[in-house]
Amino acid sequence: MKTISLKCGQLVLAGLVGMFAFGDLAHAGEEDGLIKIRLSYKIIRNPKNLARPNPTTKYGESITNAMVEAAVDEMNALLADSWRGYRFELYEVVEIGSRGGFDPDPAFWFATDFVEGDRNNELLDQMIAHVARYPELYAWRKNAVNLYVNQGTSGAKWRIKNFKDVIWVGADSLSAGWLQLHEIGHYFGLQHTHGDLGIALRDHKGIQKAPGDDRITDTIADLASWNRDEIAEFNFSLRYEALNAAQKELVEDIATNIMSYHFLPPLHANLQRLTEKQLDRWADIAVDFYRRPVCDGRVWFVDVETPGYEGTSTYPFDTVKRAVEAANLEGGDVILLRAGAYDEKLTITKPVTLRVTRQGPATIGAAAISSEPSWH
Known part of the structure; x- marks a missing residue:
């Protein structure tokens, strides 16, 4: 993991050329x-x-x-x-x-x-x-x-x-x-992966009979009573072992999801995952007027391909500069970069943290992403 410390005070990143991979971060301030x-x-x-x-x-x-x-x-x-x-x-x-x-x-x-x-x-x-x-x-x-x-x-x-x-x-x-x-x-706004438990989806015994909608776009259909084969067959018309690697990951995102009921039979799974879109929802809800006081900072989203004006997951900023300008002067905020090349010059005069999503690398200061990171 590469770590770049952005110290309080003026730091010019105009000459910075490099690629952030998932897990890389640049930060300043306390508590990493x-x-x-x-x-x-x-x-x-x-x-x-x-x-x-x-x-x-x-x-x-x-x-x-x-x-x-x-x-x-x-x-x-x-x-x-x-x-x-x-x-x-x-x-x-x-x-x-x-x-x-x-x-x-x-x-x-x-x-x-x-x-x-x-x-x-x-x-x-x-x-x-x-x-x-x-x-x-x-x-x-x-x-x-x-x-x-x-x-x-x-x-x-x-x-x-x-x-x-x-x-x-x-x-x-x-x-x-x-x-x-x-x-x-x-x-923080997350529903069960099996979705809406409304009366229309229950049988006469009150048991959910069809997948609901958890309003998350990167989770596939789910029922609490399904095993991996049943999740795979409903979503891909194949048994689990016949899936390709990407499809298996989508099944695992459900089978081991924190917001699922798969700790129960038949899976008895070790629940440990949240998907990217679930984390996006969490971050957006965390800044509403009611929940904002429980957090010491917030996430600002940046996506060069989806220009917006709020810095939220739905309407992200299109430049790192705009996110830095919006970040708290006292520090504590995270700027989350989606995959892409951010060809811009930056002057950072406040403590701030840069992170990237799991969806791919992000490059700051160069128009093209190189295979080997280089810091100048």
């Missing part, structure tokens, strides 16, 4: 040009004795801050594979809930299962109404993703109502960082 996303964990105490929840796999042992830290580390390891520059920062772990746990006290929800016991979200909507009315009591933070950990929830669940996002995590799922990343994916 990472955009930090703050996470606030709220531990719901037992209303009988004010003890923390305890995983059933560790009878008598309450959850600890170290367990939370391990989950965040797991999520960051998964995010690092995307090379988009996002990292989670554990903002706080706080205990909430009083003895007795009478409504609206947070301890009232200690044993509630917001997944299996609240299919219609009635209890969760009631809880969110309490958050909106008593934000201090529930330690709700505007500048962080809010995760609540209780004893009763089987798995994890995200919900937004009246501009209040919450993620509930059961004590047994606290160690599953990938599952919390799945719910945080919902927070």
